[in-house]
Amino acid sequence: MARKTGSKSEITGPRIREAALSLFAQQGYAAVSMRQIARAVGVQAGALYLYTSDKQSLLFDLMRDHMDGLLAASAAEPKAATPLDRLQQFTRFHILYHLERPDAVFVSYMELRNLNPENFAAIEGLRRQYEQTLEAILKDGLAEGVFRLPDTKLATLALIAMLTGVNTWYRQGGRLGPDKIASIYWDMVRKAVAA
Amino acid sequence: MARKTGSKSEITGPRIREAALSLFAQQGYAAVSMRQIARAVGVQAGALYLYTSDKQSLLFDLMRDHMDGLLAASAAEPKAATPLDRLQQFTRFHILYHLERPDAVFVSYMELRNLNPENFAAIEGLRRQYEQTLEAILKDGLAEGVFRLPDTKLATLALIAMLTGVNTWYRQGGRLGPDKIASIYWDMVRKAVAA
């Protein structure tokens, strides 16, 4: 193979991010030391700084990558025709996508206060962008008369909180699988916005 | 007055808990030092240990007090007659009670992973107890045929996540006051569980 002797840079970077994500999710950003992350990867602490400028950037990159991935995956969904179908698609997508990456979801919600102001604003912007995809569906359904909502903005936030809440109690191998959970939640979502 | 000279113990304890709650909510348990808490109260770090055995106990006491208060206030609510009225009462109570103490709610949700196993189990037990007050309402309504739910347990968790979510975006002086918000959420809750 053409790989140069001793060169591990192609995999060390991603492994640092994986280890950091897992540790941040388990113990929290402030409670995790750079030494812990280095130990999990199998390098010395000093080596981390070849891949990240500091601890704050490590956190920010994890959160931005998560939000970017969420937005890209959301945009890549096939476009359903009616507001009702689009809402069903959003509900299923949101639950399944979030259940597949619990650590990234957890860190992205819990560590917002550990971002510096600039980084916080960037993540908040991406989060609002995602919320607007749901709000657009609700507004369309409202205009067509298939939904009846007292307040579109509050309904958006209420539904997202409800759907993301699945991550707080879901455990693999539990009573219900992700597909079944998505169906049950869809039943409640559908009724909550019904005309 | 009969107060002894120099004795401030009657107020220092509560002030320590207030300062700790505020700082934990803003920066997170792991990121806050005992010296910071002491500074906020106006004493030296060593003096804190007259009122708490260690930092962990300080966190646990805050969370347990919050859950105890929540359960006591919930139990003290007047008992409505029908499942529908009880659900409406629960919805309003939950939103208003949580909006009044954002720091305690925030800490009680975000710092669970910083509790030691024993303390974690205690808080989890109280949380489940509170959830059961909602689940009992849903079960009664289901038995009477006024509600239709695909899954009582999931509906309980979904509704609580939705209601508690208000705390993540509510800001005083915003577009809507707590009463109006509670009304809007009640509309969605009512429909989500309707037969």
Add this chain to the structure above:
DNA sequence: GTCTATATGCTGATAGAC
């Protein structure tokens, strides 16, 4: 690319003076 060594400072908690 990774290592060791190090600078500088903060951590939780305790002992003992007053």
Add this chain to the structure above:
DNA sequence: GTCTATCAGCATATAGAC
């Protein structure tokens, strides 16, 4: 009841050898 002083250890980040 509060203070000062202190212990032993860990934090982030950098410098320079290999």
